[in-house]
Amino acid sequence: MPFVNRARSIAWFCAASVIAACGSDSSTGPSNANKSPCTGGTRTGPLQTLGCGLDTTRFTSEIAVHGTTAYTSTWGTRRARGNKINIWDVSQNVPLLVDSLIVPNASTTGDVAVSDDGKLLVVATEFTLGSIAIYDLADPRHPKFISQFTNDQTNPGVHTAEIGRVNGTLYAFLCIDPQGNSVPARIVIVDLSDPAAPRQVFVKQIGAPYVHDTFLRDGLLFLALWNDGMQIWDLGGGGTGGSPSDPHVLGTVKTVGGEVHNVWWYHDASGAKRYAFVGQEGPGSVGSSSFGDIHVVDVSDLMNPREVAFYHVDGAGTHNFSVDEANGVLYAAYYNGGVRAIDVRGDLGTCAANQREAANPGRCDLRLMGKELAVGLLDQPRTVYVWGVQYANNRVYASDMLNGIWTLQPAK
């Protein structure tokens, strides 16, 4: 509807205050109240909806699945604040909410992760002061609080917190929000060897304007530095003598459009480690719109990574990824664009002329290469806005800001 059409403008000026005074309260946001439950999808086969667990009291954000338990964090303020972690039994197609926990001193819990051994749950909290909250998963359905790490370097908020091991030691990689004019974004690395007493081992101001996320694998840390691109650090696996307390920069690439949000370094079934997938998060409107492509970066030379391909969806932008590496399928949360499954096997940087982008450096277009396998959740009668996705248990689990958690059939 146009803002004020010509015919109505005069009437508005005369009547606006009267209308304002006499109207009745009404909902002003998207509502799912009168729509059918989440079993109403029409799609069958790859990315078919198998079930869902609803939470419309809060906005759902990230998801982490370990075994038959899924943890979803919450974001912002809906009818309640985003200080809650929902714990779901995902042993069946329909997730069952079995418990929840309230994270102290948090208004947003935008990131949640489980350690590789399944013993710890780590939650990132915003805002002032930021922190990570650490829980014992001896009983995975009922986490027990261990400690909360916060200091002056985690202020005003920990936006994301990835966890992973370097030479057997568990670390958390905290991406800290910038604040005002004087507090730039920074990364903080925390040793979690003793989860009751986390120990900061490194901090650095970095990112333009954000350092948004990290991805750790084989002693290499991939950093999403927004408009400074993606950077690769040697923490012990790069052969340059780097460590978590003394990282060495290996290489940097500025992907087209910047806004580097997240990274996944892909190891394919043959053991090849050629590609990193970079998510771009352009500006969007939560619940309505999003923007940003998946960028494929050839990292076979870690010192000189270069972008070779991309995947674009009109009218939607990507968010977090999960890759089924055995089958070569990248699953991407795509906000209002649902969940996307993309075939990432083979040489992604070689394509026919008609599959190549004319502008920029001639990148291959994965869509034109026929790499898109399936689109999920857009068949639902509910509006979706998908934040995160994880492939596990031969299922795809998606966290949806507006609705909660979904279970989908994998693409392969």
Added chain:
Amino acid sequence: MAQAVPVVTRADPTATRSALTEGYVSQPAVMANGEWGWLRGIGTLNLEGLTMARGELSTGGYGEGYVDRRHPHTYMHELLLGAEHAIGGADVSLFAGRGFAPFGSDDPMVRPFEKYPINHHLAQILERTVAVAAVRDGPVIGEFGTFNGDEPVGPGAPPSYRRFGDSWSARLTALPLDGVDVSGSIARVASPELPAGHGLDQSKGSVVVRFDRTSASDRRYVMLEWARTGERDHGMLITSLRSLLGEAAYCRRDIVIAARIEQTDRPEEEPLSNPFRTPRPSSDLSNLGVSRWTTGTLSVDAPALVADWLSGRPFVELERLSVAPGTPAGIFNANDRYGSSHMWMLSAGVRLHAGMMMHDRMGRYGAALPPQPGTSMRGMESHEMGGMPGMSGMPMNNSTSSMTCRL
């Protein structure tokens, strides 16, 4: 000249989902102007950082990390040095320092209402390091300014020089009749909400029609305003925010009755744990959609009480607000946020003034100042003689008849 507005406001409901009543000293300011031949100096010290650091209750208002409260302005609100000279029949000026970019309408502080309109950040560009050139030739005024795009991040924020010149604005004003001016403005503002850059850029437009005329017995003021701000990422339009505002005031026997109606789009952001604050710089996923606010405001000022150099004018102001989904609606839900989509604000206070009123067209410098109605004065003259002792927010001319209508 000094001013302050001790005020008590009740907002029902507001961001706490409940009614809130607060009092503070709003708009405490000291203004001074100087003139040395063709050299000019303008300074405004704003002390809101001391008197209302938490912001002033103003449901619907937003900007600079505040929401539903008006943010305190910077201590150094204006500090400019300029030159003004007549060249070939035209009046020419150049000012530089911290102040207003040539864009939009007069600052709300010199208009008839205590509460700022919601469109403050759509309709003015202020507290920037600016260089503004202006030419007035007969009934036409042209202005061009360049400045830093980033907004101040707090009351104590110093002028930003690092990004000076990354943004610009221009305003063309026509003076077709005595007491009437019509202006159109455009602006390009680089990353106003991220000081380090990399944020959304703004393309802005504004059209203003202003009427201000005084007779022997009364004074009439009307202002109509259209403003638009497009937020862009790498040139691509992301959000479009628009505003339509009309306000009028009538003064007779030193009693002022004023009314304002407004419809303005507000970008919705995720608040912090304090529901009146939003993160600055904003996080990567901060846009919750757009809300559309419709407001109606009625204000009554009693005759000023004058004691020597000090005057005080009691006032009461009532505002009714309604909020509905904008485009895109996003996930903003007024009932979740406020418990209602309709709100009230009631304010009462006293406008205190000391010294001679000046700067009644705040936001214009030198040759950009239209002449006072009924006079041939222009330029800096209006800074020095524009208003009346004890005058409040309503703009004022200096004609003799206005003595019957002290504002």
